Amino acid sequence: MSIVDQLQRQHLKQLTPYASARRSMSGGNIWLNANESPYCNSYSVDDGKLNRYPEFQSQPLNQAYADYAGVKASQVLSSRGSDEGIELLIRAFCEPAADKVLICPPTYGMYAISAKTFAVGVTEVPLVNNGQLDTESVIEASAECKVIFLCSPSNPLGNALNTDDIEQVLQHSPRSIVVVDEAYIEFSSGNSVANWLERYPNLVVLRTLSKAFALAGIRCGFLLANDDIIELLQKVLAPYPLPDPTVQIAIQALQPSSLKRLQQQVTTLLTERERLQSALQQTPLKLVSESETNFLLYQCEDAAALVAALAGNGLLIRNQSAQRGLYNVVRITIGSATENDELIQQLRDYFL
Numbered sequence: 001m002s003i004v005d006q007l008q009r010q011h012l013k014q015l016t017p018y019a020s021a022r023r024s025m026s027g028g029n030i031w032l033n034a035n036e037s038p039y040c041n042s043y044s045v046d047d048g049k050l051n052r053y054p055e056f057q058s059q060p061l062n063q064a065y066a067d068y069a070g071v072k073a074s075q076v077l078s079s080r081g082s083d084e085g086i087e088l089l090i091r092a093f094c095e096p097a098a099d100k101v102l103i104c105p106p107t108y109g110m111y112a113i114s115a116k117t118f119a120v121g122v123t124e125v126p127l128v129n130n131g132q133l134d135t136e137s138v139i140e141a142s143a144e145c146k147v148i149f150l151c152s153p154s155n156p157l158g159n160a161l162n163t164d165d166i167e168q169v170l171q172h173s174p175r176s177i178v179v180v181d182e183a184y185i186e187f188s189s190g191n192s193v194a195n196w197l198e199r200y201p202n203l204v205v206l207r208t209l210s211k212a213f214a215l216a217g218i219r220c221g222f223l224l225a226n227d228d229i230i231e232l233l234q235k236v237l238a239p240y241p242l243p244d245p246t247v248q249i250a251i252q253a254l255q256p257s258s259l260k261r262l263q264q265q266v267t268t269l270l271t272e273r274e275r276l277q278s279a280l281q282q283t284p285l286k287l288v289s290e291s292e293t294n295f296l297l298y299q300c301e302d303a304a305a306l307v308a309a310l311a312g313n314g315l316l317i318r319n320q321s322a323q324r325g326l327y328n329v330v331r332i333t334i335g336s337a338t339e340n341d342e343l344i345q346q347l348r349d350y351f352l
């Protein structure tokens, strides 16, 4: 027996790590598999303090994001992507081998993987009626779950949850932390629930700069919650979580001129999404759900074959078939106009 087999924690033996888009597929020249932005915007970095440790939390950054999100700076925690926010919540609230989190599949994979990494149980209450909450069942199951993860707009479905249902869960699960992951909120026609923080002490909102802000490479996310939750999470946060260049770029991305550019880029991507959606109506692909995000979800006859054929031509899309209820379903990120043209052409050729 190897030293690792002898010593590793028992629950990790069965754990399959998250198959991120970047880890599961390599190569290619058109990347439509990770919901990244096709835009690569320029920023400047001052290297005058790289010999110094960064701040634990940058006040200018938290203030800039608070202004953007319409909350107070004391209600903001910045983290290494919102993935770190997910992990902090589990580490701060859930006892290993005792507590549980609640997820509503199909949903973002990291909630369950983060929980399992810390030997925390996962209760599943599947979405119903085209991707909406089974509110009654969520509330019932919440009695035994410390943290409830809701994703709106949804990855992978793309639709937004009814805010009335989210409010029901907040009201009737007062002894659970209710996390609303708004990674795609900038693409949505619906409203954020961030302005409900005053009303609900159990609400947490997750945000990220990785999607509409086109900054997946700097790893910057935000967790919005009331002060007492933020203070608890700071106890388990690493001493120097965000690299200084990340903080500098994030602050620039939140300046008014950058936010104006963000708006224009989002508008273009939404127009491209409509164009792609109508072009794909001429193919056998079946749209699974209306999208409030920068991606579209399609059912086909053989998802693995389609993903492999496109990858063979350098174009990467994501197979979602492992998700509950999404057999032979693929997820396509909206790219630049040129990338979308290439995708449309390749799909026409494929289905010819």
Ligand SMILES: *Cc1c(COP(=O)(O)O)cnc(C)c1O
Pocket (backbone or CB within 6 Å): 035, 080, 081, 082, 083, 084, 108, 151, 154, 155, 181, 183, 207, 208, 209, 210, 216, 219, 220, 221
């Ligand atoms: C992409 C994504 C995240 C992770 O974002 P990072 O900030 O890059 O860690 C979180 N939640 C959902 C639903 C996502 O799609």
